[in-house]
Amino acid sequence: MRGRPILGAIAGLFLGAFVALDLQQFAVRPLDNLSVIGLPALGLVLGIAVGMLHPFRPGRAPTKAPPP
Amino acid sequence: MRASIAVRALAALGVTGSALVLSSGPAGAVTVNGPCAGTATIGKHYYQSTIPSDASRGNPMVIPQTGTATYQGATKTVTKPHHGHLAVVVGPAEITVYSWGSKNENSKLADQGTQNLKKAYDKLPFGIAGLYELKGYHYNNGALYCSGSGWIKFAQSPLSTPLGIAGVAGTAVAGLALIGAGFGRKVLA
Numbered sequence: 281m282r283g284r285p286i287l288g289a290i291a292g293l294f295l296g297a298f299v300a301l302d303l304q305q306f307a308v309r310p311l312d313n314l315s316v317i318g319l320p321a322l323g324l325v326l327g328i329a330v331g332m333l334h335p336f337r338p339g340r341a342p343t344k345a346p347p348p
Numbered sequence: 349m350r351a352s353i354a355v356r357a358l359a360a361l362g363v364t365g366s367a368l369v370l371s372s373g374p375a376g377a378v379t380v381n382g383p384c385a386g387t388a389t390i391g392k393h394y395y396q397s398t399i400p401s402d403a404s405r406g407n408p409m410v411i412p413q414t415g416t417a418t419y420q421g422a423t424k425t426v427t428k429p430h431h432g433h434l435a436v437v438v439g440p441a442e443i444t445v446y447s448w449g450s451k452n453e454n455s456k457l458a459d460q461g462t463q464n465l466k467k468a469y470d471k472l473p474f475g476i477a478g479l480y481e482l483k484g485y486h487y488n489n490g491a492l493y494c495s496g497s498g499w500i501k502f503a504q505s506p507l508s509t510p511l512g513i514a515g516v517a518g519t520a521v522a523g524l525a526l527i528g529a530g531f532g533r534k535v536l537a
Contacts, residue, residue, distance in 0.1 A: 284528070284529040284531075285529075287525060287528065287529040288526060288529035288530070290525070291522050291523075291525035291526040291528070291529055292522075292526055294518065294521075294522040294525075295519065295522035295523055295525075295526055297518075298515055298518035298519040298522055299519060301511070301514075301515035301518070301519075302506075302515045302516060302519055304478045304479055305477055305478040305506035305509070305511060305512040305515050306478065306506055307408070307477075307478050307479040307501045308479070309479070310405065310479045310480065310481060310499070311439060323522075326526075327526055327529065330526055330529055330530045331529040331530070333530075334529075334530050334531060335530050336527060336530035336531050337530070337531050338531075
Protein backbone atom coordinates (compact mmCIF):
# COMPACT_ATOMS: atom_id res chain seq x y z
CA MET A 281 0.00 0.00 0.00
CA ARG A 282 1.28 3.40 -0.88
CA GLY A 283 0.21 6.80 0.25
CA ARG A 284 -0.81 8.37 3.52
CA PRO A 285 -4.53 7.82 3.91
CA ILE A 286 -4.50 8.20 7.69
CA LEU A 287 -2.62 11.50 7.52
CA GLY A 288 -4.94 12.56 4.74
CA ALA A 289 -8.00 11.64 6.78
CA ILE A 290 -6.84 13.56 9.85
CA ALA A 291 -5.71 16.56 7.81
CA GLY A 292 -8.95 16.59 5.83
CA LEU A 293 -11.05 16.34 8.98
CA PHE A 294 -9.28 19.29 10.58
CA LEU A 295 -9.28 21.24 7.33
CA GLY A 296 -13.06 20.90 7.11
CA ALA A 297 -13.48 21.95 10.73
CA PHE A 298 -11.23 24.98 10.34
CA VAL A 299 -12.91 26.02 7.08
CA ALA A 300 -16.26 25.87 8.90
CA LEU A 301 -14.77 28.08 11.61
CA ASP A 302 -13.37 30.50 9.01
CA LEU A 303 -16.73 30.76 7.27
CA GLN A 304 -18.37 31.61 10.57
CA GLN A 305 -15.69 34.08 11.62
CA PHE A 306 -15.88 35.88 8.29
CA ALA A 307 -19.68 35.93 8.57
CA VAL A 308 -20.28 33.79 5.50
CA ARG A 309 -22.10 30.94 7.21
CA PRO A 310 -22.98 30.25 10.86
CA LEU A 311 -21.83 27.21 12.75
CA ASP A 312 -24.88 25.13 12.00
CA ASN A 313 -25.11 21.36 11.70
CA LEU A 314 -24.29 21.38 8.03
CA SER A 315 -21.03 23.23 8.46
CA VAL A 316 -20.01 21.67 11.78
CA ILE A 317 -20.64 18.10 10.64
CA GLY A 318 -20.80 18.34 6.86
CA LEU A 319 -17.56 20.15 6.14
CA PRO A 320 -15.37 17.95 8.36
CA ALA A 321 -17.03 14.86 6.87
CA LEU A 322 -16.36 16.17 3.39
CA GLY A 323 -12.78 16.92 4.43
CA LEU A 324 -12.40 13.41 5.81
CA VAL A 325 -13.47 11.83 2.53
CA LEU A 326 -11.33 14.24 0.54
CA GLY A 327 -8.34 13.57 2.80
CA ILE A 328 -8.61 9.80 2.47
CA ALA A 329 -8.92 10.13 -1.30
CA VAL A 330 -5.91 12.43 -1.50
CA GLY A 331 -3.91 10.13 0.76
CA MET A 332 -4.69 7.07 -1.30
CA LEU A 333 -4.49 8.59 -4.74
CA HIS A 334 -1.50 10.80 -3.84
CA PRO A 335 -2.04 13.18 -6.74
CA PHE A 336 0.95 15.32 -5.84
CA ARG A 337 3.62 12.61 -6.06
CA PRO A 338 6.44 13.35 -8.47
CA GLY A 339 5.54 11.94 -11.85
CA ARG A 340 7.63 9.30 -13.54
CA ALA A 341 9.44 10.16 -16.74
CA PRO A 342 7.32 9.15 -19.70
CA THR A 343 8.54 5.98 -21.34
CA LYS A 344 9.34 6.04 -24.97
CA ALA A 345 7.12 4.10 -27.24
CA PRO A 346 8.83 1.05 -28.73
CA PRO A 347 10.05 1.54 -32.26
CA PRO A 348 7.77 0.10 -34.87
CA MET B 349 -35.40 49.92 37.93
CA ARG B 350 -37.50 51.10 35.04
CA ALA B 351 -40.32 48.84 34.19
CA SER B 352 -39.52 47.46 30.84
CA ILE B 353 -40.58 44.40 29.09
CA ALA B 354 -39.39 41.87 26.73
CA VAL B 355 -39.54 44.56 24.33
CA ARG B 356 -36.57 46.14 25.87
CA ALA B 357 -34.24 43.35 25.22
CA LEU B 358 -35.80 41.94 22.18
CA ALA B 359 -36.11 45.26 20.47
CA ALA B 360 -32.65 46.31 21.53
CA LEU B 361 -31.15 43.65 19.37
CA GLY B 362 -33.82 43.41 16.80
CA VAL B 363 -35.24 40.04 17.55
CA THR B 364 -38.68 41.25 18.39
CA GLY B 365 -41.44 39.61 16.52
CA SER B 366 -44.55 40.68 14.85
CA ALA B 367 -47.25 41.46 17.31
CA LEU B 368 -50.03 39.03 17.99
CA VAL B 369 -49.00 36.45 15.47
CA LEU B 370 -46.53 33.70 15.34
CA SER B 371 -44.35 34.92 12.58
CA SER B 372 -42.40 32.62 10.40
CA GLY B 373 -40.28 33.43 7.41
CA PRO B 374 -37.77 31.82 5.15
CA ALA B 375 -34.88 29.88 6.65
CA GLY B 376 -32.58 32.20 8.52
CA ALA B 377 -35.18 34.91 8.98
CA VAL B 378 -36.12 36.52 12.23
CA THR B 379 -38.58 34.41 14.15
CA VAL B 380 -40.65 35.39 17.14
CA ASN B 381 -43.11 33.50 19.24
CA GLY B 382 -45.48 35.65 21.21
CA PRO B 383 -47.07 39.09 21.26
CA CYS B 384 -44.02 41.31 21.19
CA ALA B 385 -42.97 43.93 18.67
CA GLY B 386 -40.25 46.51 18.40
CA THR B 387 -37.60 48.36 16.52
CA ALA B 388 -33.93 49.05 16.98
CA THR B 389 -31.48 51.51 15.51
CA ILE B 390 -27.78 50.72 15.47
CA GLY B 391 -25.62 53.28 13.75
CA LYS B 392 -27.39 54.22 10.55
CA HIS B 393 -29.33 50.99 10.37
CA TYR B 394 -32.96 50.70 11.39
CA TYR B 395 -34.43 47.29 12.13
CA GLN B 396 -38.07 46.32 12.50
CA SER B 397 -39.40 43.15 14.02
CA THR B 398 -42.20 43.01 11.49
CA ILE B 399 -39.80 42.67 8.59
CA PRO B 400 -38.52 39.08 8.50
CA SER B 401 -35.47 39.98 6.45
CA ASP B 402 -34.25 42.40 9.11
CA ALA B 403 -31.59 40.67 11.21
CA SER B 404 -31.95 37.55 9.12
CA ARG B 405 -29.05 35.25 8.37
CA GLY B 406 -28.55 36.82 4.96
CA ASN B 407 -28.91 40.33 6.30
CA PRO B 408 -27.66 40.19 9.88
CA MET B 409 -27.74 43.04 12.31
CA VAL B 410 -24.24 44.48 12.39
CA ILE B 411 -22.96 45.07 15.91
CA PRO B 412 -20.05 47.52 16.06
CA GLN B 413 -17.58 47.35 18.94
CA THR B 414 -18.62 50.73 20.22
CA GLY B 415 -21.71 52.88 20.07
CA THR B 416 -25.25 52.41 21.20
CA ALA B 417 -28.45 50.66 20.22
CA THR B 418 -31.63 52.68 20.48
CA TYR B 419 -34.70 50.56 20.90
CA GLN B 420 -38.41 50.77 21.38
CA GLY B 421 -41.06 48.13 21.70
CA ALA B 422 -44.22 46.87 23.29
CA THR B 423 -46.06 43.83 24.51
CA LYS B 424 -49.71 43.07 23.95
CA THR B 425 -50.56 42.65 27.61
CA VAL B 426 -48.97 43.71 30.87
CA THR B 427 -46.34 41.35 32.15
CA LYS B 428 -45.51 41.51 35.85
CA PRO B 429 -43.39 40.60 37.51
CA HIS B 430 -41.22 39.98 34.54
CA HIS B 431 -37.71 39.09 33.61
CA GLY B 432 -35.78 37.96 30.56
CA HIS B 433 -32.51 37.87 28.77
CA LEU B 434 -30.73 37.99 25.44
CA ALA B 435 -28.16 35.33 24.61
CA VAL B 436 -25.63 34.85 21.85
CA VAL B 437 -25.42 31.26 20.65
CA VAL B 438 -21.78 30.19 20.56
CA GLY B 439 -21.53 26.55 19.58
CA PRO B 440 -23.65 24.55 22.01
CA ALA B 441 -23.73 27.35 24.59
CA GLU B 442 -25.94 30.42 24.96
CA ILE B 443 -24.04 33.32 26.48
CA THR B 444 -26.26 35.93 28.09
CA VAL B 445 -25.27 39.43 27.03
CA TYR B 446 -28.17 41.34 28.52
CA SER B 447 -30.81 40.64 31.11
CA TRP B 448 -33.58 42.50 32.83
CA GLY B 449 -36.28 42.07 35.40
CA SER B 450 -38.63 44.10 37.57
CA LYS B 451 -41.96 44.04 39.32
CA ASN B 452 -43.36 46.37 36.63
CA GLU B 453 -45.48 48.08 39.23
CA ASN B 454 -46.51 50.77 36.75
CA SER B 455 -47.91 48.10 34.42
CA LYS B 456 -46.04 49.39 31.42
CA LEU B 457 -46.81 47.96 28.05
CA ALA B 458 -44.01 49.67 26.17
CA ASP B 459 -40.54 50.95 26.69
CA GLN B 460 -37.73 52.66 24.86
CA GLY B 461 -34.16 53.54 25.60
CA THR B 462 -30.54 53.15 24.66
CA GLN B 463 -28.01 50.44 25.41
CA ASN B 464 -24.24 50.62 25.23
CA LEU B 465 -22.96 47.98 22.83
CA LYS B 466 -19.61 47.72 24.56
CA LYS B 467 -21.37 46.24 27.56
CA ALA B 468 -22.63 43.42 25.37
CA TYR B 469 -19.13 42.77 24.06
CA ASP B 470 -17.80 42.73 27.61
CA LYS B 471 -20.16 39.89 28.49
CA LEU B 472 -18.56 37.63 25.92
CA PRO B 473 -15.58 35.58 27.08
CA PHE B 474 -13.11 36.73 24.44
CA GLY B 475 -12.86 38.90 21.38
CA ILE B 476 -15.55 37.74 19.07
CA ALA B 477 -16.27 38.20 15.38
CA GLY B 478 -18.48 36.66 12.76
CA LEU B 479 -22.05 35.52 12.38
CA TYR B 480 -24.05 34.36 15.39
CA GLU B 481 -27.61 33.60 16.28
CA LEU B 482 -29.14 35.77 18.96
CA LYS B 483 -31.99 34.50 21.11
CA GLY B 484 -34.23 36.46 23.40
CA TYR B 485 -36.67 35.38 26.09
CA HIS B 486 -39.18 37.28 28.18
CA TYR B 487 -41.05 35.78 31.11
CA ASN B 488 -44.32 36.93 32.63
CA ASN B 489 -44.73 35.89 36.26
CA GLY B 490 -42.30 33.05 35.69
CA ALA B 491 -43.84 31.74 32.49
CA LEU B 492 -42.35 32.27 29.06
CA TYR B 493 -44.28 35.11 27.44
CA CYS B 494 -42.44 35.59 24.18
CA SER B 495 -39.20 34.53 22.61
CA GLY B 496 -37.39 35.21 19.41
CA SER B 497 -34.24 34.75 17.47
CA GLY B 498 -32.33 36.63 14.84
CA TRP B 499 -28.84 36.92 13.43
CA ILE B 500 -26.11 39.33 14.33
CA LYS B 501 -22.69 40.00 12.92
CA PHE B 502 -19.96 41.29 15.17
CA ALA B 503 -18.14 43.84 13.09
CA GLN B 504 -14.75 43.17 14.66
CA SER B 505 -12.11 41.82 12.26
CA PRO B 506 -11.70 38.05 12.63
CA LEU B 507 -7.95 38.49 12.41
CA SER B 508 -8.03 40.49 15.63
CA THR B 509 -9.62 37.74 17.70
CA PRO B 510 -8.03 34.56 19.09
CA LEU B 511 -10.67 32.38 17.47
CA GLY B 512 -10.26 34.03 14.09
CA ILE B 513 -6.49 33.74 14.16
CA ALA B 514 -6.75 30.10 15.24
CA GLY B 515 -9.13 29.42 12.37
CA VAL B 516 -6.89 30.89 9.70
CA ALA B 517 -3.72 29.30 11.11
CA GLY B 518 -5.44 25.94 11.52
CA THR B 519 -6.70 26.05 7.96
CA ALA B 520 -3.18 26.71 6.70
CA VAL B 521 -1.62 23.90 8.75
CA ALA B 522 -4.33 21.39 7.88
CA GLY B 523 -4.10 22.37 4.22
CA LEU B 524 -0.35 21.82 4.17
CA ALA B 525 -0.79 18.46 5.90
CA LEU B 526 -3.35 17.44 3.29
CA ILE B 527 -0.95 18.41 0.50
CA GLY B 528 1.76 16.42 2.28
CA ALA B 529 -0.51 13.39 2.36
CA GLY B 530 -0.92 13.74 -1.37
CA PHE B 531 2.74 13.11 -2.08
CA GLY B 532 2.17 9.45 -1.48
CA ARG B 533 5.22 8.02 0.19
CA LYS B 534 5.09 4.37 1.05
CA VAL B 535 3.65 3.67 4.50
CA LEU B 536 3.23 -0.10 4.26
CA ALA B 537 5.15 -2.65 2.23
